[in-house]
Amino acid sequence: MIKSNLLNISNLTTSFTNKIILNKLxxxxxxxxxxxxxxxxxxxxxxxxxxxxxxHDQYNISGNIIYDNTNLxxxxxxxxxxxxxxxxxxxxxxxxxxxxxxFFKSFLNAKNxxxxxxxxxxxxxxxxxxxxxxxxxxxxxxTHRSVNxxxxxxxxxxxxxxxxxxxxxxxVILDEIDSGLDIDSLKLVFNAVNTFKNNNKSILxxxxxxxxxxxxxxxxxxxxxxxxxxxxGDQALAYDVEKHGYSxxx
Amino acid sequence: MNKNILFVYKKLLNNNKNFxxxxxxxxxxxxxxxxxxxxxxxxxxxxxxxxxxxxxxKLNTTFKNYIKNNSKNNSLxxxxxxxxxxxxxxxxxxxxxxxxxxxxxxxxxxxxNFYFELFNNLSFVYIINLIFSIxxxxxxxxxxxxxKNIFIFNLFNFEIINNFLSIKKYILINKNIKCNIIEFFFNDFNKIILNINxxxxxNNNTILNYYLISDFKNNGYNYITFFFKHxxxxxxxxxxxxxxxxxxxxxxxxxxxxxxxxxxxxSIKISKFHFIDKFIYNIYHYNDSxxxxxxxxxxxxxxxxxxxxxxxxxxNKIKHINANLKCEGLMLSNSSIIQFDPNMFxxxxxxxxxxxxxxxxxxxxxxxxxxxxxxxxxxxxKIIIISFLNKILNTNDIxxxxxxxxxxxxxxx
Numbered sequence: 135m136i137k138s139n140l141l142n143i144s145n146l147t148t149s150f151t152n153k154i155i156l157n158k159l160x161x162x163x164x165x166x167x168x169x170x171x172x173x174x175x176x177x178x179x180x181x182x183x184x185x186x187x188x189x190h191d192q193y194n195i196s197g198n199i200i201y202d203n204t205n206l207x208x209x210x211x212x213x214x215x216x217x218x219x220x221x222x223x224x225x226x227x228x229x230x231x232x233x234x235x236x237f238f239k240s241f242l243n244a245k246n247x248x249x250x251x252x253x254x255x256x257x258x259x260x261x262x263x264x265x266x267x268x269x270x271x272x273x274x275x276x277t278h279r280s281v282n283x284x285x286x287x288x289x290x291x292x293x294x295x296x297x298x299x300x301x302x303x304x305x306v307i308l309d310e311i312d313s314g315l316d317i318d319s320l321k322l323v324f325n326a327v328n329t330f331k332n333n334n335k336s337i338l339x340x341x342x343x344x345x346x347x348x349x350x351x352x353x354x355x356x357x358x359x360x361x362x363x364x365x366x367g368d369q370a371l372a373y374d375v376e377k378h379g380y381s382x383x384x
Numbered sequence: 385m386n387k388n389i390l391f392v393y394k395k396l397l398n399n400n401k402n403f404x405x406x407x408x409x410x411x412x413x414x415x416x417x418x419x420x421x422x423x424x425x426x427x428x429x430x431x432x433x434x435x436x437x438x439x440x441x442k443l444n445t446t447f448k449n450y451i452k453n454n455s456k457n458n459s460l461x462x463x464x465x466x467x468x469x470x471x472x473x474x475x476x477x478x479x480x481x482x483x484x485x486x487x488x489x490x491x492x493x494x495x496x497n498f499y500f501e502l503f504n505n506l507s508f509v510y511i512i513n514l515i516f517s518i519x520x521x522x523x524x525x526x527x528x529x530x531x532k533n534i535f536i537f538n539l540f541n542f543e544i545i546n547n548f549l550s551i552k553k554y555i556l557i558n559k560n561i562k563c564n565i566i567e568f569f570f571n572d573f574n575k576i577i578l579n580i581n582x583x584x585x586x587n588n589n590t591i592l593n594y595y596l597i598s599d600f601k602n603n604g605y606n607y608i609t610f611f612f613k614h615x616x617x618x619x620x621x622x623x624x625x626x627x628x629x630x631x632x633x634x635x636x637x638x639x640x641x642x643x644x645x646x647x648x649x650x651s652i653k654i655s656k657f658h659f660i661d662k663f664i665y666n667i668y669h670y671n672d673s674x675x676x677x678x679x680x681x682x683x684x685x686x687x688x689x690x691x692x693x694x695x696x697x698x699x700n701k702i703k704h705i706n707a708n709l710k711c712e713g714l715m716l717s718n719s720s721i722i723q724f725d726p727n728m729f730x731x732x733x734x735x736x737x738x739x740x741x742x743x744x745x746x747x748x749x750x751x752x753x754x755x756x757x758x759x760x761x762x763x764x765x766k767i768i769i770i771s772f773l774n775k776i777l778n779t780n781d782i783x784x785x786x787x788x789x790x791x792x793x794x795x796x797x
Contacts, residue, residue, distance in 0.1 A: 187756050215756055215757055220756075241759055
């Protein structure tokens with residue numbers, strides 16, 4: 135089966151206050167593929183995630199990013215989200231006063247508006263929400279609390295995945311989704327990601343650890359160093375990183 | 385159905401010379417479910433009846449039964465209009481508006497004496513005050529309106545002499561009463577100086593839920609001072625919202641004189657343009673086992689300046705006191721100023737007290753997070769503002785819902 139190209143990054147160079155973060159990065163993701171990016175601290179992993187999700191105002195950028203036949207750099211974060219890109223934040227933001235349930239409903243209605251369909255009915259919304267809460271083993275009380283306010287690290291990450299499931303995006307970036315999660319929560323999160331995964335969904339996982347590979351099958355593993363990909367391989371590469379450290383590949 | 389009350393209010397006043405009718409219509413618009421009735425309303429309609437105030441006692445049994453049968457929860461049953469009852473067979477309407485003109489009134493007392501049967505059958509009581517000049521008046525609440533919602537609308541007339549108005553209002557809540565007062569202040573006329581003094585006496589074993597929405601757009605000066613005197617074992621839950629686009633000076637003095645009295649206060653102030661607002665809350669704990677909870681939140685925009693001073697005072701050798709004072713501000717503009725000054729003056733040992741203040745701006749990190757879910761910037765700001773206000777408004781209380789329905793985003797912005 136020929137996979138269609140979803141994301142094509144070519145010669146991407148970004149700098150922030152004259153410091154080069156991504157350096158002539160080339161990288162492709164096809165529909166249905168799952169990629170992992172590993173790399174030492176400061177390699178540019180989170181910068182890549184930020185740029186791909188539309189938060190690129192603070193960077194000087196050259197090169198091209200084509201997402202779904204569109205110039206990604208010309209779209210705002212809001213438009214990218216509406217066009218199916220989802221970033222699971224490394225540090226989800228707390229929004230005191232805004233209940234999770236209201237936030238969820240607001241963004242689902244924004245999506246429906248973009249798709250020119252009617253706002254979601256309450257019953258449909260609750261059915262969708264409850265099914266996904268069950269999948270992630272999240273108590274329904276959590277939906278009535280303010281977004282991420284007072285949540286534990288694990289709850290915040292589960293809340294990100296819950297939003298992913300509700301929005302049903304085409305391309306997901308999971309930025310260190312495994313940090314702050316205990317083993318049980320990690321299993322639940324990747325169980326949900328596996329449920330979500332299909333031939334039309336592409337996933338980019340940014341992580342430091344190979345432990346996530348126990349819970350999800352990935353197509354490619356890349357090592358990012360000094361803003362460029364220095365090695366690409368399969369799952370075995372991640373275990374090599376774990377065994378020898380990054381210095382082995384430099 | 386969600387009409388912008390303030391807009392309609394202004395429009396009606398401009399377009400309709402008969403301002404009594406305008407006021408009456410505004411009144412209906414508040415309760416949007418009845419909005420459709422407005423266009424059907426014609427006071428000259430042959431099917432409507434205007435009954436003289438004094439002739440009400442002659443109402444026959446059929447009419448009394450009619451009122452009884454048509455009184456439903458949340459339905460508009462009675463309005464007071466210009467010393468006349470007006471009711472219409474068309475839409476279950478029964479109204480009376482009182483004009484207050486340089487005289488002292490105790491009109492609820494009159495009702496208590498003569499029309500308690502009527503009150504017992506009604507879900508709500510509506511009062512409109514059309515205030516023309518200097519006034520002292522009182523409202524005494526007795527047993528027969530226990531558990532009722534009392535709506536008081538204060539609409540100021542443009543014919544005020546010298547553009548200055550001073551009002552004193554006395555509200556007495558008698559023993560063992562539980563009631564809700566929902567009060568509204570409106571004024572759209574320019575350069576008026578208002579000085580409103582309100583005196584509340586809460587007798588033993590009473591619960592008063594008092595809701596106030598104040599919307600002055602008069603480019604003038606508004607002084608509102610409240611005095612609450614609490615006797616034994618009573619609770620006052622006081623929630624107020626100030627949308628004023630004027631210079632506003634609000635002082636609240638709560639005297640917890642009796643044992644086991646509680647004062648729960650939640651306030652919202654929305655400041656905008658160049659106006660300066662000053663709020664001073666003084667809570668005096670003068671007896672044992674008294675509690676106070678004050679939560680003040682404010683939104684500031686443009687170049688407005690807001691000053692809040694909260695003082696909790698605990699007298700000598702007073703025991704088992706619980707007092708909390710918290711204020712939070714959200715600045716929507718870099719040019720606005722919010723200044724909070726929560727103070728506690730404790731002269732006793734057996735006291736649990738907390739006070740705190742926090743002020744913040746609309747946070748870019750939050751905006752980024754929200755836009756990454758597909759919400760546009762304006763929608764995000766709207767949601768943040770509403771979330772902030774929901775710290776006070778997010779409740780199932782029907783009366784707060786009424787206030788909330790009147791807080792449209794455009795009013796705030």
